[in-house]
Amino acid sequence: MKKVLEFDIRKRLGDFQLNVQAAIGDGITGIYGPSGHGKTSMLNAVAGLVNPDVGKIFLKDICVYSSNKHVNIPVHKRKIGYVFQDIRLFPHLSVAQNLRYGLKKNDMHSLGYHEVVDVLQIEHLLAKKPSECSGGERQRIAIGRALLSGAQILIMDEPFSAVDIHLRNTIIPFLNAVNRRFRIPMLVVSHDLPDLLSLTDQLLLLKDGTIKALGRFQDLLQDEDNIGIMKDAGLYNVFSLKVFASLPQKNMVLLSNEMATFQVQILLQSFLQKFEIGKPVKVLIRPEDISVSLRLVDQISLRNQIQGRIVKIFTRNGLSFCLVDAGEKVLVEITEASKKNMNLEIGTTVYCLFKSAALKIFE
Amino acid sequence: MFTDLFTYSAAEWDAIRLSLKVALLCTLFVLPVAVGIGWLLARKKFFGKAFVEGFLHLPLVLPPVTVGYILLVIFGRNAWLGAFFYEHFGWQIAFSFPAAVIAAIVVSFPLVTRSIRLSIELVDKNYEEAARTLGASNTRVFFSVTLPLALPGVISGAILAFARSLGEFGATISFAGNIAGETQTLPLAIFSSMQVPGQESSTMRLVVVSIILSLIAMIGAEYLNRKILNRKT
Numbered sequence: 001m002k003k004v005l006e007f008d009i010r011k012r013l014g015d016f017q018l019n020v021q022a023a024i025g026d027g028i029t030g031i032y033g034p035s036g037h038g039k040t041s042m043l044n045a046v047a048g049l050v051n052p053d054v055g056k057i058f059l060k061d062i063c064v065y066s067s068n069k070h071v072n073i074p075v076h077k078r079k080i081g082y083v084f085q086d087i088r089l090f091p092h093l094s095v096a097q098n099l100r101y102g103l104k105k106n107d108m109h110s111l112g113y114h115e116v117v118d119v120l121q122i123e124h125l126l127a128k129k130p131s132e133c134s135g136g137e138r139q140r141i142a143i144g145r146a147l148l149s150g151a152q153i154l155i156m157d158e159p160f161s162a163v164d165i166h167l168r169n170t171i172i173p174f175l176n177a178v179n180r181r182f183r184i185p186m187l188v189v190s191h192d193l194p195d196l197l198s199l200t201d202q203l204l205l206l207k208d209g210t211i212k213a214l215g216r217f218q219d220l221l222q223d224e225d226n227i228g229i230m231k232d233a234g235l236y237n238v239f240s241l242k243v244f245a246s247l248p249q250k251n252m253v254l255l256s257n258e259m260a261t262f263q264v265q266i267l268l269q270s271f272l273q274k275f276e277i278g279k280p281v282k283v284l285i286r287p288e289d290i291s292v293s294l295r296l297v298d299q300i301s302l303r304n305q306i307q308g309r310i311v312k313i314f315t316r317n318g319l320s321f322c323l324v325d326a327g328e329k330v331l332v333e334i335t336e337a338s339k340k341n342m343n344l345e346i347g348t349t350v351y352c353l354f355k356s357a358a359l360k361i362f363e
Numbered sequence: 364m365f366t367d368l369f370t371y372s373a374a375e376w377d378a379i380r381l382s383l384k385v386a387l388l389c390t391l392f393v394l395p396v397a398v399g400i401g402w403l404l405a406r407k408k409f410f411g412k413a414f415v416e417g418f419l420h421l422p423l424v425l426p427p428v429t430v431g432y433i434l435l436v437i438f439g440r441n442a443w444l445g446a447f448f449y450e451h452f453g454w455q456i457a458f459s460f461p462a463a464v465i466a467a468i469v470v471s472f473p474l475v476t477r478s479i480r481l482s483i484e485l486v487d488k489n490y491e492e493a494a495r496t497l498g499a500s501n502t503r504v505f506f507s508v509t510l511p512l513a514l515p516g517v518i519s520g521a522i523l524a525f526a527r528s529l530g531e532f533g534a535t536i537s538f539a540g541n542i543a544g545e546t547q548t549l550p551l552a553i554f555s556s557m558q559v560p561g562q563e564s565s566t567m568r569l570v571v572v573s574i575i576l577s578l579i580a581m582i583g584a585e586y587l588n589r590k591i592l593n594r595k596t
Binding site: 047049074076079081082084091092102145146149 | 490492494496498499500507511512
């Protein structure tokens, strides 16, 4: 994967020390960390809103900051699109004027105005004032405005917190669409792990001002420390699957991973929109919503019983986890007692049991 | 006592015209400078800022006559700046029409700067930051974001300058004198006619005009302010 953004920066902020190094690739990267652990500070340094004490930042192989070489490209020339947590549309300008604010004539990198308006579905808002738009609409406008400023990378600070809790998921399809259509790398910051996972499985974990891990969520689960960081945020298993088949007589849909080694059944009603075979979906389930059994259980209402092999067992904050390789890595939370009773150890073959209704589906 | 309240003499018209001219010119000159200084005070930290602020606010608390006297000391024919202008350009500033404008500028400046500075301080810096991430230079940020968002303060500042100039008396009479047709603005004309017995009608006519002009300025300010507030929300 091509590296879009590379940085190695240090910055002291009172008692807090930010010390981050990373190379971030194309696509959507989720930045997770508890509140107050340096997420926004890191983004502000990358965007040039604050200067690091020492370090260097490269954006698409161009040095935009280097304390050694005394390079410091100012914010307005860095070509970083920043969608702020508090959105910040200009209140005295119309939606269209907001969108055109950063638009440069004759800039080859600029995206088409009409295309952006179309993808974000904000055509009907153009003549309005930002104050006349809803929270979700304002957010889409802010994304459009940042895209149209010729940004090479889009930074989004807590995009899920600006909208109503039950409207959160409405922004996700737009972010996916923007990433696919405009091929623009995105850094999305959130202190809410499930929200991030519904958008991407590429994660950067930040804690105490340092980067603890960067990689696919599935791979990060291998490390107990990472799980310790993510546990507080409501840990989820996340699977990127595709619609494999429909089972109309059972009112179910069968989802599968790329190699068809991992399959789950979900309720047909879980689909908000029309589904078709091959459509990509993200499936989330909490480790505490999964049970393990040593053999296949018949005479049970659970629809999902997936066979796998335990590859790891560990205890964290008084909770026991086992990581099961069932075609995809599945993290299961168990009690210490059942671990002992069932004699669970690495290599044991188990079945992961969960209700279809416990799955969260993101299209 | 008051005979004819609606027929204005040529001298009275002169005073009215002159007052408006002084007020308009003062507003025109004072505004850009006050915007610059107001922005500087609102957004920048520099050495001696407290002293500069105190100095700029001086005309607000000094008796206007004192301000006029100080101006005379600076711009009088034999004073250092006055002598310079007279020698090099042949301008005699004290006791002339420009002196009336200068007096109005000096006394209204702190009022305007204060109003503009406060409104710039109220502009959320986050908008300016957002504008910079969208590729706007500092100059563009100022003209496209800061100034429009501070516009209510700028407009009320302009109205304040206009109204303060209309009412200016002390500094004008001591620095520009009371020369009919050249420096005799409305307040000076009212003062002069008060000194002459039998001029009650003339005094009253000028007072009425004064009140009407001030009212128009204030209502205009209110109207513009509402319009801007409506536009913003």
